Amino acid sequence: MRVGLAQIAPRLGDVDANIEKHLQYVDRAVAEGCDVVLFPELSLTGYFLEDLVYEVAIDPWGSKLNPLLERSRDISIVIGFVEQTPDHSFKIAAAYAEEGRIIHIHRKVYLVTYGLFDEGRFLGAGDVIRAFDSSLGRQAVLICEDLWHPTAAAIAALDGADVIHGIACSPGRGVAAGGRQLGSVTTWEHINRMYAQMLVCYRTYCNRVGYEDGVNFSGGSEVIGPDGDVVAKAGGVEEELVVADLTASELRRARIKMPLRRDEP
Numbered sequence: 088m089r090v091g092l093a094q095i096a097p098r099l100g101d102v103d104a105n106i107e108k109h110l111q112y113v114d115r116a117v118a119e120g121c122d123v124v125l126f127p128e129l130s131l132t133g134y135f136l137e138d139l140v141y142e143v144a145i146d147p148w149g150s151k152l153n154p155l156l157e158r159s160r161d162i163s164i165v166i167g168f169v170e171q172t173p174d175h176s177f178k179i180a181a182a183y184a185e186e187g188r189i190i191h192i193h194r195k196v197y198l199v200t201y202g203l204f205d206e207g208r209f210l211g212a213g214d215v216i217r218a219f220d221s222s223l224g225r226q227a228v229l230i231c232e233d234l235w236h237p238t239a240a241a242i243a244a245l246d247g248a249d250v251i252h253g254i255a256c257s258p259g260r261g262v263a264a265g266g267r268q269l270g271s272v273t274t275w276e277h278i279n280r281m282y283a284q285m286l287v288c289y290r291t292y293c294n295r296v297g298y299e300d301g302v303n304f305s306g307g308s309e310v311i312g313p314d315g316d317v318v319a320k321a322g323g324v325e326e327e328l329v330v331a332d333l334t335a336s337e338l339r340r341a342r343i344k345m346p347l348r349r350d351e352p
Contacts, residue, residue, distance in 0.1 A: 091124040094296055105131045117162050128255050146171050169210070195232065198210060217242075227248035257304065308320070
């Protein structure tokens with residue numbers, strides 16, 4: 088699997104403009120030979136939505152996503168958006184589209200309502216974590232805060248995910264590495280490596296960049312191999328497409344060396 092991470096800066100509240108940006112990055116990913124391209128959490132809407140939630144919410148089975156679904160005939164696409172459910176609940180969601188249709192939707196289970204985050208006031212939580220089968224193998228998608236709760240990734244791995252995708256809207260906070268790097272970036276690096284090694288799987292992390300309401304988003308998108316090594320990483324906090332190859336042979340070697348998943352009951 089060749090994966091592309093579209094580290095973009097969505098425009099707050101402008102779904103149409105963000106769809107156009109998605110299509111541009113899909114074209115770039117196709118040109119790079121990618122099999123799947125990931126976009127960050129809430130990539131179609133921006134993050135600090137508050138009352139805008141109800142204006143930008145999408146019925147994924149309606150027509151709004153059709154331009155992206157049509158492009159998914161050429162490349163699988165992970166899209167971040169606000170979902171309006173049939174009972175008029177609103178949830179942070181990620182859709183996995185391939186071959187012209189959505190084959191999986193993950194709704195963010197762990198909402199963030201502390202510090203500068205206020206998700207629980209405007210949005211509802213999902214209640215399902217699972218892996219899914221695709222043309223590229225068995226995968227899972229988790230959204231930002233989900234990955235701060237180890238049970239979420241463990242459930243995805245125990246359900247057979249060989250790749251656990253993480254999409255995020257993570258602001259830059261604190262300092263680390265002797266002041267050379269944002270503390271939040273360092274924390275995500277530790278989290279990504281820990282899951283990759285302990286769950287013996289590939290980990291992708293696609294974070295956004297840009298500013299909203301004076302808050303910067305820290306990028307740091309990366310792909311980690313099942314041995315904990317960095318396969319590919321964003322060069323900075325600008326928009327870019329990060330490309331990496333994930334191989335079955337590397338996964339096989341790692342699981343022979345560290346049969347942790349084999350030994351789970």
